[in-house]
Amino acid sequence: MEGLYLGCLVGGVLFTLASVLVGDLLGQWLDGMFDFLSVDFLKPIVLAGGVTGFGGAGILLDRYSGLGRTAELVLAICIALMLCALVYFAYVAPAERSENSTGYSEKELPGQIGEVSIPVPAQGYGEVMVRGVGGNSLHIAASWEHREIAAGVQVVIVDWRDGVVYVSEFDEGKGEGFI
Template identity: 30%
Template structure:
């Protein structure tokens, strides 16, 4: 008994609260991302999972074993810490690096070769498609020197301003050698 309540009930209450907060975090987690930026060591996923692991382990140990409550709390905390560490190392870290590798910045588009899919008129805009790891990127484009660039032409991205790619026709030396 703790505060007039069975310890098993306390474990279940903690588990329900941690589970409910986890579901709320799934829906409203973007709002709390700023907290992680301010305090780099605080990750709401790890905190909620620790309480979920702790309460579930404590409940199971209390029902299955005849150990003392203090020993059960210490074992549950240790097991929750180990599981939380494994969750962080094998799930959260790879997910965060995978998310970064699939995204691109406009600066990363400089120097890439693409293909014109909508012709660029003189002093006008067309559309370019670039291949990336995550699929095809389609962006508006204009000629760097305001010349006409026809559909199907390979182009080199020289500059990016306000989401528009400034391109010039691109001829690969290998392509020129094989055509002779």
């Protein structure tokens, strides 16, 4: 049994080292080949932690507990399952919940409020700054109504075409009563 425990301990440690050193490269090579197995609890880090914990707990129980082989095996499995749960709930789940994208699609721009940073002429282009989750973004802007808009004026993005946002002056009073 000590050979099984030692193999799991060494295998888990080697898998962890390989994941750290060449994990991204392997991920690119495999590119979703095993996506059909994607159960949240079966993440490689969780499984590696469980296998390594099983091996380490088994070695310690075998050498120092004086229990029978069956009791050692059952206890090592229980410890491994607890380690899997600990790794998942303390590391994997919080990390997945914290992933936020700072990206946006330009198709999401209509309806956003921005501020003119470079005046927008009646015919021509200026620049608008839009504040978003990922920070500020600057966009080439043209007037929707073909009116001049001064710098510092708040505008609403009406449309987006060919990399240009079409804006109109934002009047808070006009938006009341609409859902």
